[in-house]
Amino acid sequence: MHPTDLLPRFHALDAFLLAHQHLWRPRPFTHRQLPWETLHPALSTWLRNRTLEQAEAAHNHPEDLDAPEPFARLAQQSRTLSQIDPLPHAALTHVSPRMSVDVPGRKWQQIEAFASRLTFHHSPSPSHWLDWCSGKGHLGRRLAHDGQALTCLEYDPHLVEAGRKLSDKLGINAQHLHQDVMAQDAATRLTAQHTPVALHACGDLHVRLMQLASDAHCQHMAIAPCCYNRIASDHYQPLSANGQASELHLSLDDLALPLSETVTAGARVRRQRDTSMARRLGFDILQRQLRGIDDYLPTPSLPSAWLDKPFADYCTDLAELKHLPPPGPQDWPALEAAGWQRLAQVRNLELLRNLFRRPLELWLILDRALYLQQRDYTVLIGIFCDSLLTPRNLLILAERN
Missing domain, CATH: 3.40.50.150 (Vaccinia Virus protein VP39)
Known part of the structure; x- marks a missing residue:
């Protein structure tokens, strides 16, 4: 991007992010119902009815998704505002293969x-x-x-x-x-x-x-x-x-949005990540019942060994860790299945939020570039x-x- 283009692009991104912050700030993982869903019921229903595999396939390029409006309009705006060219490429002097050892x-x-x-x-x-x-x-x-x-x-x-x-x-x-x-x-x-x-x-x-x-x-x-x-x-x-x-005032959660795109995780890591998130979402349903409060309860990072526990033990131990009442008898298979269903919905609802992933990152990059200017x-x-x-x-x- 040419130096003279930095400020106009920054202002355009700033306006876009501010106008649509009600769409990208709320995290589907922590909200059972997102504020924007009542405004766009057709889009909400369409996204919630998709599978986890469909969400995964669209994760890196949500702008290509054929979803109900206003998705396509926002995707086009996001694509236009995020357009940035490769920097000029210069041929590198060859180095010994020993240089890349380790x-x-x-x-x-x-x-x-x-x-x-x-x-x-x-x-x-x-x-x-x-x-x-x-x-x-x-x-x-x-x-x-x-x-x-x-x-x-x-x-x-x-x-x-x-x-x-x-x-x-x-x-x-x-x-x-x-x-x-x-x-x-x-x-x-x-x-x-x-x-x-x-x-x-x-x-x-x-x-x-x-x-x-x-x-x-x-x-x-x-x-x-x-x-x-x-x-x-x-x-x-x-x-x-x-x-x-x-x-535009950004929280730590907001700043994490550009980092949500992943391309390097292997199949085992992805399975472990999905299992961890599905269990957390299943526990989220349970903790709302136990507390009688329909709000998300943050939980700490857990060792991967927790994923080897039976789901009932996972929830019981996590409830104790968070000082909640003992869960008592539950339909654990149904609760675990509900966690996986919520994970599919969360991942698909995130596709709308992900349209703002690159615009927000470019806003942050331009803030740095303008500072150096x-x-x-x-x-x-x-x-x-x-x-x-x-x-x-x-x-x-x-x-x-």
């Missing part, structure tokens, strides 16, 4: 795709890469393989040491430093000579990079954000003046890889004016 295949593909989009136009090429929240430094080594300097900042000392050994083994000129990037002294690690890069640094971590790198007048930076809800505050704090002026950077945003490789495929490229 890197999971999908992660290496993401690194290659990220590296191929780092084209800067108006200043000298980067000479000192800084890999932010680097882990073992795989991204930094890919960028610095032809002799540039590399600094890797990482919080986990075991990853720092493992990265140092890999860099030494591969002959990469790298400095691996143990650093809490949220600590005050992190600012001393950046200078104007550094080109910071971050591939899927979470929430506050990538925001911190933008703040410190722009303070240090770094000439370039490249950031692919992730996990917008991983923040210390209990609501989103916009970065740009335009974000701060918006009437305010700090005297020319900013491009675009796609760096196919969504099948990672749904978090938006990249911010910033170059100091």
Whole structure:
């Protein structure tokens, strides 16, 4: 997206999200009846009558669903507002296969795709890469393989040491430093000579990079954000003046919406996830009866071993954990079946909410881009890889004016 397009698109997304927040804010998992269902009964009935398998098939591309209105109209608006082009691609210098040893295949593909989009136009090429929240430094080594300097900042000392050994083994000129990037002294690690890069640094971590790198007048930076809800505050704090002026106030639940798209989970993980959610939904029916209150009751994350318990024991133990009255005799097979039925309805009702998944993510990305514009950077945003490789495929490229 061209720098001059950032603000108009932000305003259009802002208006779209504000106008339809009654559709995307309420979570079907926590509401037995959603507020919008009385407004759009035909759509509600159509979605509720679909199977779990049908919901799963439409999960990644709900905009293609042939559902009753207003679904198609909203899908078209979502598609138009979310339209964003891939960033220019540059051929990468070939590296030894040894470089990708110890890197999971999908992660290496993401690194290659990220590296191929780092084209800067108006200043000298980067000479000192800084890999932010680097882990073992795989991204930094890919960028610095032809002799540039590399600094890797990482919080986990075991990853720092493992990265140092890999860099030494591969002959990469790298400095691996143990650093809490949220600590005050992190600012001393950046200078104007550094080109910071971050591939899927979470929430506050990538925001911190933008703040410190722009303070240090770094000439370039490249950031692919992730996990917008991983923040210390209990609501989103916009970065740009335009974000701060918006009437859109985002909770942690709202910030999790863009992360609900998944493409990497295997069949076993999906089965485990579905069983866990169906059981929670079955328990939700039970806890409303036990409390005499028709409201959702949050429950803690449970060890996967809980899924091996008989459903009756699962509910009885969870009721005790939440200090509820003992369930007593229940029709446990019927209750468990009701949980699976609710899961199918929840997943299908979520398809409407998911139309706002990408617009909200792009709103958040644009808030970051506009913040960097305010700090005297020319900013491009675009796609760096196919969504099948990672749904978090938006990249911010910033170059100091």
